[in-house]
Every structure is written in C-alpha cells, then in structure tokens.
Amino acid sequence: MPGHKENSGAFLGDVLKYDITEIDGMDNLHDASGVILESERFAADLYGSEETHFLINGSTVGILSSILALTKPGDEILIARNCHKSVYNAVMVGRLKCRYVYPAVIDRYGLCGGIENAAFREALKEYPGIRVAVITSPTYDGIASDISALAKEAHEHGVMLIVDAAHGAHFGFSKGFPGSAVKNGADIVINSVHKTLTAPTQTALIHINGPHVDREAVGRMLRIYQSSSPSYLLMAGIDDCMSLIAGRGKELFKQFLENIGEFETKAGRLKNLKYIGRNELIKECGVFDADPCKVIISTAGTGYTGRELYDELRNTYHIEPEMAAGTYCLLIMTIMDEKADFDRVAYAVECIDEKFSDRKAAERYKDLMPAFSAGRPVQVMQAYEVAGADRHYVNIKDAQGMISVDYIMNYPPGIPLLVPGERIDPGLIDKILKDIDSGINVMGITKNKEAAVYG
Numbered sequence: 001m002p003g004h005k006e007n008s009g010a011f012l013g014d015v016l017k018y019d020i021t022e023i024d025g026m027d028n029l030h031d032a033s034g035v036i037l038e039s040e041r042f043a044a045d046l047y048g049s050e051e052t053h054f055l056i057n058g059s060t061v062g063i064l065s066s067i068l069a070l071t072k073p074g075d076e077i078l079i080a081r082n083c084h085k086s087v088y089n090a091v092m093v094g095r096l097k098c099r100y101v102y103p104a105v106i107d108r109y110g111l112c113g114g115i116e117n118a119a120f121r122e123a124l125k126e127y128p129g130i131r132v133a134v135i136t137s138p139t140y141d142g143i144a145s146d147i148s149a150l151a152k153e154a155h156e157h158g159v160m161l162i163v164d165a166a167h168g169a170h171f172g173f174s175k176g177f178p179g180s181a182v183k184n185g186a187d188i189v190i191n192s193v194h195k196t197l198t199a200p201t202q203t204a205l206i207h208i209n210g211p212h213v214d215r216e217a218v219g220r221m222l223r224i225y226q227s228s229s230p231s232y233l234l235m236a237g238i239d240d241c242m243s244l245i246a247g248r249g250k251e252l253f254k255q256f257l258e259n260i261g262e263f264e265t266k267a268g269r270l271k272n273l274k275y276i277g278r279n280e281l282i283k284e285c286g287v288f289d290a291d292p293c294k295v296i297i298s299t300a301g302t303g304y305t306g307r308e309l310y311d312e313l314r315n316t317y318h319i320e321p322e323m324a325a326g327t328y329c330l331l332i333m334t335i336m337d338e339k340a341d342f343d344r345v346a347y348a349v350e351c352i353d354e355k356f357s358d359r360k361a362a363e364r365y366k367d368l369m370p371a372f373s374a375g376r377p378v379q380v381m382q383a384y385e386v387a388g389a390d391r392h393y394v395n396i397k398d399a400q401g402m403i404s405v406d407y408i409m410n411y412p413p414g415i416p417l418l419v420p421g422e423r424i425d426p427g428l429i430d431k432i433l434k435d436i437d438s439g440i441n442v443m444g445i446t447k448n449k450e451a452a453v454y455g
Helices: 035-047 058-070 085-093 117-126 147-156 215-225 232-267 278-284 306-317 339-358 364-368 426-437
Strands: 051-055 076-080 097-101 132-136 160-164 188-192 204-208 274-276 294-298 328-332 391-395 408-410 415-418 450-454
Touching: 035 051, 035 204, 035 232, 051 058, 051 215, 058 085, 058 132, 058 160, 058 188, 058 204, 058 215, 076 085, 085 415, 097 117, 117 132, 117 147, 132 147, 147 160, 204 215, 232 294, 232 339, 274 278, 306 328, 306 339, 415 426
Parallel strands: 076 097, 076 132, 132 160, 160 188
Antiparallel strands: 051 204, 188 204, 274 294, 294 328, 391 450, 408 415
C-alpha cells in the first residue's frame, strides 16, 4: 500500500491547487449539499449503495462512527475475533460488552480463514441480546466470507451487520474478484480506497444500505470523529479514484487479471516456496472466496520464516512486501502495477526459491502458527473495565494467568493477540516470544519483553 504505487498518472498531478478549505462553492463535508454531495452520490452509484460518504480519517473513522452510532453503553456486540484494532477501540470507547465469533484456521499455511456461516449462526443463538455484529471481509490476507449468507442470518436474528471491507474497495468491479459486500446485504460497509485502489493514504468510503441503520446517528458520529478541517486534497483524491474506475476500470482490471494469471503460472513452478493463490484457497482450503490482489508466498516446511523471505525480497531485490507473518510473506499487487512489476516479483521469488532449497527443517514452521490455532484467550473483564486500571509491568515469560491491560498484536495486520481484560495463557506467551524472535513486530510488548498487566 498505497495502491497507486507512486504512479503519477494515478493521482491529481499538481496537488497543491486542491488544498483549499470550505470556501464559497466548495461545499462542506460535514453538511454536504453541493459538489461534495455530488461526488458522494457518484461513488454510491458506482458501488450500488443507497448512501455513501467520504472518509478522510481512513476506514478507522468509519468503523468507530458506525459502531458507536448503532449501540449504547452496556450493549452486547458480536465481533469477529480477527477484526482490526479500530473495532476493539470502538468497543472500549462505547463501553460495550464484547462477544466473539472466531474465524476458521488454515493450519497448513498458518492463515486465518473466513467467518463460517455455522459459527456465526451459533454465536447469534448463544448471545440473543446481540443487535450489532462486525466482521472483517476480506481479511488482510484477502480471504472473504460469504456476506450474503451472514447478512441473511443476522437479519433473521434482528441484528445489523457491519462489514470492515477496508481491503475490498475493488471487489465487485470484475468477475475475477469476489463480490462486493455493499451489494450482498450488509447494512454498513467500510472501504479503504487507498489500499488496493488509487486514492491517497487515509481515504475511505462508508456505504449504508437498508432500513435498519439510524443514518442520522451515523452522520453525527462522523462529525464528531472526522477532522473539522477535512482535507480537500484527500476528497479530491477519492473523487479522482472514482472517476478512474468508472472510466477505465474495466480495462485496468482486465489487464490486472492477465498479469496475475501469468504470475500464477510462473509461481506454480516453485519447488520450496509456495504461492497460495485464489484457486488454492477456494478449492484446497475451503474458503468462500479470496482476493487475487493479495500475493501470499508460503515458507511452510522450508525451515525459513516469512520474515526471512520478506527481508530477502526487500534487501536483495528491492521489492517492498506488505507484511511478514510466521509462515508466509504477503505482497499487494494492484491495477497500477505494470507487467514488468509482476515479472520482477516472479523472478525474485524464483531466485529465492532456489536459495531456500539449501536448508530444510520441515517441523520448524509449526512453531509459528496463527494465535487462534493455539487456543482462545479467556475474557475475564471487559476492555473498558481495565482501561484506566492500575497497571504494572512484568516480563511476558512470567505473565501466565495475569490479565492484560494493553492490546498485544502483530503489526501489521493490527489484529489483537490479546485484548485488555483477557487472561494471558502459556500458549500465547510461547507464540509471542517466538514471533518476537522471528523478527515479527509485536506491539504492546516493551523492548525488555514486558507486558502491562492488571492488579
């Protein structure tokens, strides 16, 4: 990210002329009635949404605003345990009682899968007080859940469904990609338009559909949480991106799919590393759907970690991957990547594949699996109950049985391994230490490997 890949043809050119304020004729994001409203309606028509608003504080502000608009303190909320930290922050600020539904785990590759329909249904039955559910689809790794089925299930239980589709702004624009949550029944969908599309960083959209959402309440929250001086540079970037997709999207997505198809053919020749493409994830791993923009290269069984592959790509081949995980490295390819970029990545991966053949330790990767495959942390207190509590720091090795006060997470992707109020168990301690030792960035742990705990 960002998806424009520093390609000057993807953005506004002479950008400073767009850096204005709410002068006459230029409308106001917080009370749109002119050119901004016109641009938002253009985006809504493009996505097939009843109502769309520009976000200039990223998808984060859309998530905060939608959750806080649809709940009141003390309400129960169902969230997918692999949601982004912004969802947990909304839960804490709103003083909500959090209930979880867990994603499937793809053990062979160390990946979290989607939210399965049966697990979602059981969670709604177990917690009849739920009125709002939040899931992430697609995930950071590009794995999509069956939004149509989940929305139907939610509505049958009187529950509104919010979908964090930050990484899915390009969905639905081509048959080669998963369908858009906007058209599949979700009540609110949030898209980042800088991750896989061409707008500048910190730009996003919030789409509202159906009769269940209090739209005035969402608007009030957006006015609270968005800057009172919204950037016209960012709004112009969103509008420019929408115009590009409307005008050239068909051509650009077609070219992307041709490029990723050629890349997949080349990556299919790897002997040690493995490219985990969309077809593999659907047919072999049982996920509902997956995003071809997310290039996942697995190191499982090679004796190497995802971080080692990340470093090799970056330091030797000057390719900037998106993320390193325990058993894989993630790259994001977009419509702004040219054929030469795909060829360059393919060449680098093939060269590394040969290099990685000299060390085999097939069991090593089992130490670096997703957190949720090692167990589910026990929620002892609600996050808001420990937010202002007294804390002290202990070495994570000695924290067994204690209650976490801070989020502990690998960043990216920003999904908490531990949420404030959860008990620290031995399996998670082991994972955290192994992630740190393998070079993964773990937030919430000090340089001395200390964690903040309650009591």
